Amino acid sequence: MRESGSAEDEDLITQVREGHVHAYEGLVERHQTIAFRVAWLITRSTPDAEEAAQDGFVKAYRNLDRFQSGKPFRPWLLQIVANEARNRRASEQRRERLALRAGREPALRSGPGADVAAVASEERRALLAAIGRLDERDQSIIAARFFLELSEAEAAMALGIRRGTVKSRLNRALGRLRKELERDA
Amino acid sequence: MPDLEQQLRRLGESVDYPSTPALAPRVGAELRAAATRPADRRRPTRLRLALLIAAAVLLLAAAAAAAVPATRHALLELLSLRGESVERVPALPANARARPGWRLGHPTTLAAASRRLSFTPLMPRSVGDPNGVFLDSQVPGHSLNLTYPPQAGLPRSRLTGVGLLVAELNGDLAPTSFGKLVPRGARVERFTIDGHLALWVDGLHVFFFKAADHVFHVDRSRLAANALLIQRGNVLVRLEGGFDKATAVAIARTLAP
Structure with missing residues (x-):
């Protein structure tokens, strides 16, 4: 398991701090899959996870001045997204269950x-x-x-x-x- | 048994996650929209002056109340409906301020919101259709916010920016999501409307959102005035605007699914 953080994240954050919103979109693209999946595992609801991830990214942007340069961005972002997800956890018990991807299972065959x-x-x-x-x-x-x-x-x-x-x-x-x-x- | 941790890692590779949505353009659009919000939605200088005046009046009222022996040692009075607590305080936080449009949530349609809400929304039938529908997903079971334009009997509120603001939530799921801090200068009256428990708050007070820590934070609060709360089953409805109690009660009587 690895600690995340990269020179690319730092470059993008520097550009965002200089006022380039498009650079933040680049940061979102880099981390949207893990952010969405963290939110989904907490909420087990695709719409709630989408909202939580999106709001998490927006909140992270608005609080970027509190983010310490040089530290890995991903853990800080995931904390914000996870908080958004926990706030949205569906009140009903109906939640999507973890399912296995059928294509990843080896095909059953004879021989x-x-x-x-x-x-x-x-x-x-x-x-x-x-x-x-x-x-x-x-x-x-x-x-x-x-x-x-x-x-x-x-x-x-x-x-x-x-x-x-x-x-x-x-x-x-x-x-x-x-x-x-x-x-x- | 094969190594459990290895099995778990292999299992993790085959979990069927939903497809990741394209969040980058949505986030970018939201940030750009916020940056280009029209000037008239930002708090005008006249409102700051109005708030200073209101705050001065409040301080005078609080000072007058403190001088009366019966109220000088008044403690906090807690009046609770399911969904919003109302606390009497000696004075409002010094840094409370108006935030028109604050915490309304995601703009949406009534049909889309109804599918997400954990209750059936109640619409005030006497004021026409809302010009804004918002879903706040940070409240358990979601909350619905409706804005209505200024019209006869509903002047534009300097604190909310609209003629009428309706907020609804499921008080059973979110019993302590909202709160009010009501200073001594504001009047609080408890009564019933057609058998439903209601509360009228007349005067400047602070409305705040209590997140998971159930603690007051000034950045989760805003100044509010003249609000009617009514408990309709498990639904708490809040009507807020620059109108009097009679107008608010008349609107509340028309609330229907």
Whole structure:
């Protein structure tokens, strides 16, 4: 897992601070996928996630004077987006569920290797089902670190917790996930 | 069991996220629109003078109230409806100010807003159609803001910029999203309208939005005046404008889905 931050972000931020809004659009393009996915994992609603991500970017622009040059931009941005997403979390329980991308699963076929592919596919489904039985806190930390591949600092900011808490919370979540998987085995 | 963390990483690669929307042009358009907002939507100098005068009157009223023994030691009085708390305070925050258009939310249509709201919106039927519909997604269950142009009986408010501002939210989902700080100089009257609990606040006060920390922050507040709150089931409706109580009650009586 890596800490984000790049010379390109810094160049764009410098241009934005000089008044070039189009440079901010470049910054948005660089980070819109991760911002949207963080918002979606929190809200589990595509329209809410779109709004949260968009408002998060606008808020980040308006507070750019508070952003410390030289620090990585992405964790700071994701904290703002995550806050917007938490504010929008749908009141109804109807929320989109995590689904597997069908095309990424190996095609089931006959012949050598088919049984291995079938087992792998079943293991993924079982893992997803076990994650679905965890509470939201455990789901969020697992999604932040393994699905979105956020660094510890980014996960801390996105989840609104201290950096030191990320590791302990993740360990506990993995422990509970292992118990769920053993229960099904 | 194969390494769980490796399995999770592989699973992460196959999660079917919704397609990322093209946010860059939308954000750019929103920032450019904000930068080119017409001058007449910015607070005019005359309003600053009006506010200074209002603040001076407020201070005089507060001083007069403090001189009366019965009120000098008055403590905070809390009157709550589901959705907005109303607190009596000795004086308003010194840096409270008017912010026309503040926190109205995303401009939208009534049909689109209705699909997102966690309640059925109530429309005041006696004042025609709104000229602005806004959805505020920062309130649990979303809140709806409607603006109406100045018209007979609804003069333009110097604090909101419109003739009538209607705000609605689901008080069950957002019991403490909004708040009012009402100084001693402003009158608060509790009564019922057709059996529904209502509150009339007459005079300058501060309206504020309480986010997750439920704390007053001056940058989440604005000056307000003359507002009627009415609890219609789980929907809290706020009518605000430069009108008197009788006008506000008459409008409230026409609220209907």
